[in-house]
Amino acid sequence: MVIDPQFPNYRAVNFDNAGHKADYTTAFIIEGRGVVWISVIKSGGPRFRLTYTKLRADKAGIQFEIAPPGKPDAFALYIQATARGK
Numbered sequence: 001m002v003i004d005p006q007f008p009n010y011r012a013v014n015f016d017n018a019g020h021k022a023d024y025t026t027a028f029i030i031e032g033r034g035v036v037w038i039s040v041i042k043s044g045g046p047r048f049r050l051t052y053t054k055l056r057a058d059k060a061g062i063q064f065e066i067a068p069p070g071k072p073d074a075f076a077l078y079i080q081a082t083a084r085g086k
Helices: none
Strands: 002-004 011-015 021-030 034-039 047-056 059-067 076-084
Antiparallel strands (some): 011 021, 047 059
């Protein structure tokens, strides 16, 4: 994920290893606790919501949701995981 911090509402673009690209804006930031990214609505395509939450100083929660084409706010959980820093 590449984040542009100069934009009033942060923007980001995410590239995955399957060749997909998703453009995100921040839905909201929870000061010191996490951030919610929401993808731009694209005609005929799904919409994504990606949430990072600080669980501990060395651990983050990750939640990835997908909304089907034509229902941009009908998000359903796709992946929920945690990541640990070293």
